[in-house]
Amino acid sequence: MNPPTSLPDRRSFLKSSSAGVASLIAAPYVARGQGDASPIKVGLVGCGGRGSGAAAQALNADKGAVLWSMGDAFESNLNASLKRFQEGSKGESGQVQVADERRFVGLDAYRKVIDSGVDVVLLATPPGFRPQHLRAAVEAGKHVFCEKPMAVDAPGVRSVMESAQMAKAKGTCLVSGFCWRYSKSRRAVFERVLDGDIGDIRAYHATYYTGPVKPMRPESARPGGMGDVEWQVRNWYNFSWLGGDGLVEQAVHSVDKVSWAMGDQPPIAAVANGGRTRPNHEGNIFDHFSVIYEYPNGVLGAMSSRQTPNCFNENADYIVGTNGRCVINGGRVGLENARGKNMWRFRSREDNNMYQEEHDTLFAAIRSGEAPNDGDWMATSTMLAILGRMAAYTGQRITWEDALQSSTDLAPDDLEFGDSFDPGGVPQPGVTKFA
């Protein structure tokens, strides 16, 4: 797959990298298969719902995988996750070896997990931290499973692109959490679409209509003395610097499929609407987006998302080609000809567990010494969602090139729990400026 137009190629990356990176590439790490019996030590960063699931899938993927260390911003979240592993509801008992001294709490827990002697790091915190965590893991020569989205702003995406190039140069694995790419049914249908079974793609319409995802408690419930940063991290979904907003955090799965169908080539530009309709809604995110991505030759990608209760829910993909149509809606995955007649259907009972497949791929690669790297397309898909959010926040038509070069960094990397931090108000189209 081709990288986006402005992704630095390896040569320009080498030129522009720091001396540290350059020397690392001058003496490349030679990836070696880890044999069939030796333990593969896994470190989990972010022990919430997805992180715990990913760690269970890692243990399931390889009987030699061992959960070796865990890190979370909050002790209670780490303990709750660890307890489920220790009680045997996830993984086999011998595979859980998180000694007391390898349980790390706080915003610097990721570094301690990375330095705890692990081979693989699973990154599953809120995405605002991902570029920093990914860089540290790749620099330390770890194999990485990296949940989506990979960043929340353009500087973050540029950092992820560099980290992905570093992982390639080192020969370490980088597997993304864009799970549909690991689904048997979606792979089968996208292979057919990309092979031209419905002709040339003219338009893609994706929907992601759900209820609120992680609604926050009102500011009045904030315990006295709790700093801004801790309060916001505890309610991360509702702050764009941490979660990226609904289009980037949740609907990015659909945006990723749009990008997949377009051959992972970036669009020319995007125009979007968005806003929030729910009163007394805390945080600074929107609750609906409607984006049109303009691709070459007049091809349009439309992404519509909503996180409002008591409305019509749907998560579907409709791809219109010159000779037919592709419809993906839950278990319905198929192609129709131009007269609406079924041409091909995926039998849903033949589908796989895409989350498990991600880890089966990662651990088989570690064993064999291969180095899958999802970096190029995972960065493109993340940036595509950020571009849509930028267009909605500002009310402007924004080009891919401008978006990718954006200097807007939503938060510094060195915040601490006690810090005061103004996350910014709710953006206002026509008033909020692109930068």
Ligand SMILES: NC(=O)c1ccc[n+]([C@@H]2O[C@H](COP(=O)([O-])OP(=O)(O)OC[C@H]3O[C@@H](n4cnc5c(N)ncnc54)[C@H](O)[C@@H]3O)[C@@H](O)[C@H]2O)c1
């Ligand atoms: N691929 C998928 O289908 C899928 C599904 C759900 C979530 N996700 C992604 O997984 C990530 C986590 O989502 P979740 O639903 O598990 O959220 P969650 O709130 O359940 O878990 C996040 C955990 O990270 C911890 N955390 C926050 N900041 C941290 C930091 N700086 N260092 C260490 N730990 C930190 C939190 O305390 C919490 O325990 C998000 O990026 C989300 O988009 C992906």
